[in-house]
Amino acid sequence: MRLSYPLAAIPLFISAAALPAAQQNSGKTIIVKGTRIDPGQARERAVDFVKRTGVAQGQQQVARWVVPVCIKAIGLNTPQAVRVEDLMLDIAYEANMPVAGPGCEPNVTVSFAPDAGEVVRQIYARKPNQLREASRTEKEQLLNGTAPVRWWYATEMVDREGVKSNNISPGWIGAGEGSGVPGNAVTSAVSVGGEGDMTSTQQYNSGSNVRTPTVRSLYGATVIVDAPKAGAAPIDAIAAYAAMVAFAEMSATNPPPDSILSLFQTDSVETNLTDWDMAFLKSLYRMPLDRRTRIQRGHLVEALLDERLPKANQAKKP
Template identity: 45%
Template sequence: MSASLALSLAGPLNAQQTRDLRSDPEASITVTGTRLTREQARERAVEFVRQIGVARGQQAAARWIDPVCPRVRGITERYAGVVEARMRAIATEVGMRVAPEGCRSNVSVSFVGDAEALMREIDRRSPTRLREVPVDARDALVNGDAPVRWWYLTGTRSRHATRETSQYLVTESGGAGGPGQSVASSPFETEALSHYDSSVISTQVNRAIVDANVVIDLDRVEGMSLEAIAAYAAFVAFVEVRTSDPRAPGSILGLFSTDPEGRSLTDWDMTFLRSLYRLPLDRPARRHRGMLVRDMVNAQTPG
């Protein structure tokens, strides 16, 4: 697919969008919603968090701890820069750490002509890249027809945000090594975390997103604005969205529904992101869900 065709399929930008994206990459990207009662806000917040799938079941929420470095491929350099700038602006606005230009990419956004073919090739050649995709979501990711697909790799850090330390076990065949050493005789290894204190509240560990991949099917996003696509890509790259067909109320995630509620990040989206990036990660999943809902309700019903 030619660069010019890719650019046209990315969606036309109107004059105002172009000015916003070029002259002020950190311009406000939120919209104001209808004022709700506290009970209505709570019901909506609970459904929002449930639909996204963050802190599902017993698994605590994950987020980026390292600075994010988005890289966009598959469209012209000019428009790739627009998407990267918008993603960086969103990350900065919600309190994420952002790596400087020229960094090593850990967020990959790929515009492709046939996303299904690409995903099947990845699944065939490098299935371990999809190892953290839930079993019930893998078929939709690989063989589905979603306009945008995504997946993550996560890691575990100590509550002090230090990286995990590998500890190798001595096997019956003998031999042991330290981090960075190869031990051919050891058929297995485990990882341990160093803890410096104890707490009846803390889980002692943080789940971190360490790599995110977003694949955008050019044919299926035709007619969409580049700003909307960039906002959608940012949300699914910065949040561990655990479903391939999210329907969170009042969210950019409804962009591809028959009656989308927003074509940029909504105030609900931004409130959720800010809350997620303030959370103490070393808490059980149920507390994370409660904190997210509380913050969203408070933001929607001030005073």
């Protein structure tokens, strides 16, 4: 059975202070940037990029949104929250993701808090099944780590037609009653400054070396931003980061350098989606889901090469 926790009247966080006016841009343009490199270097970096995202590794197929996404930003004042939601929706539309209409029930939450670790610990104390899909290391990082942004997912197995096969996940975290979050989880406003592990595997016998009888689908994503640890990151950069980790099943351990995922690395220069970020998302949402993992990795790598290499110098596809 799929568990869901709709937003209710009790908020998870109270509104944040407004960002400086200079950092509240009025436009919604998605800026994608990057440089071109030679074919050999490009392929090596593309393979490394996909590996570092954690997507389609080992025997685990990718998971993506099959149901329409409905995004809710929590813990910010209304203009900031709308800004985050709109920027994430712009990325979703650009990637050709399914998007829900107005008045939808949120299944992606981006919550801003003065202490993300404390919020996760309170959630876990009330509803430990919320972190059921996380490995031991991932759970430890969520509960006691120092990352400025933490996230987890709810996934399920469906057949090729999108019919639920076997639910492997608990529900996602919303905000308010039913979410497992105490009403007094956070009592102070936040402000964005300056603006032995287990791994999941799949075993199947489809009678095909290429296609699989089932696919993995995301149906919930929870992203929690630790406002003090986010430092001086612009709100637009945080929204782009949140979109990447909410729209694909990303790893938090070793982000690729040519990506918004490196936003919080000390040597990062990225403040928006890169060309490879967008190429990755577009490939993820157009490739067949009912393929074995190695084939999915190949799709993602080739999409990055198609984006980066001049057409005349592209390496031949295997």
